[in-house]
Amino acid sequence: MTTSQLLQTNFRLSPEKAAEVALLFREDHLKKGDYFLRRGQTVRKLSFLRSGHLRGWAPAGDKDITQWIFTPDYFVADLNCLLFGLPARWNIQALDGCVLATLPEENYLRMSEAVPNWDLLEKEFLGRCFSTLEDRVFTFLSLSARERYEALQAWQPDLFDHVPLHYLASMLGMTAETLSRIRRVS
């Protein structure tokens, strides 16, 4: 998808406005292992992932927890950092070569000038993010490890072709061994 199309999809911009706003984006490249953002940094950029995969993670005790895998055509950001200029809560790191369309900080902060109803559109965008997270919480409350795996598999089957399984296991709230055994018998 073009940046313009992504803006139309995610923020309900008109084609004309989307084309105009797309010019405020730059193209970023990351190599495998590079960081999009590190925990504690405050870089208020909003990106769309053109290609590649990123992993959002944070340390907890003696292990690293994968909170989210970012996939092509979706947005990438630490929302806490983006919205409030607070230190990022997650490390966001490239799992392979990534190409991003990035709205840099200075442009992000002027979006409400560039788009009259930007706050409304961003609010709606956030609302959809919130719903997605609500659903995710619900899977932890109501599903077994195997069922959570099957749900992810149904929702984003291509994840399993591109992302090391132990990261997906972490994101599903189980160990790599458990995920391996679940997959063996399915």
Place this chain on the structure above:
Amino acid sequence: MTTSQLLQTNFRLSPEKAAEVALLFREDHLKKGDYFLRRGQTVRKLSFLRSGHLRGWAPAGDKDITQWIFTPDYFVADLNCLLFGLPARWNIQALDGCVLATLPEENYLRMSEAVPNWDLLEKEFLGRCFSTLEDRVFTFLSLSARERYEALQAWQPDLFDHVPLHYLASMLGMTAETLSRIRRVS
């Protein structure tokens, strides 16, 4: 807290504006067992809970899952319903007698007229909700049942005095028996 204070806290309204907007709220009363909202309904109201407790839940398979307990001085709403006018995803039901300050639908829909930067303020509010949910997901990824219990206990100790434990167990992603055993040895 007064409605005006709640508006100042949750939406960063100035004292003057908050007092003005507070007049758009009405007082609602619920008896134990009454529904604030039922799954599938579309009632776009935003409330603050003055007193009492509400339980947000949904059926899953053969059991009911408690997704959230609403406590005094916080807001109450099904965000998906509120923001988008979609059918509510959660049943929200009174656990005891509740008093609410409610912004009814017709006033909610005119908030961006009543408050010039309402969308911005609501966006920020949503952003904080999102962060809270992110943290909650992280507890499922990184903590054991006992640790999740201890975290909730530390965060909202009074919950355990007012809400049946089996609902809290469900919200923590464990059975009532497990919660009971955890509490015995702590």
Place this chain on the structure above:
DNA sequence: CGCACTTCTTGACATTTATCAAGGCGAAGT
């Protein structure tokens, strides 16, 4: 090619958590 490294799998075993069944206890209703 040979080596280091990551990923994935497997087995044996330990731990956590769920399930099922029963009983106690207190509040509410008749």
Place this chain on the structure above:
DNA sequence: ACTTCGCCTTGATAAATGTCAAGAAGTGCG
């Protein structure tokens, strides 16, 4: 006062999941 009901606990047992250790397969790199 008795019954009923909701809530909580407990025990016995089963099932799910984690831990630890080992090894196989693939990949990149000297």
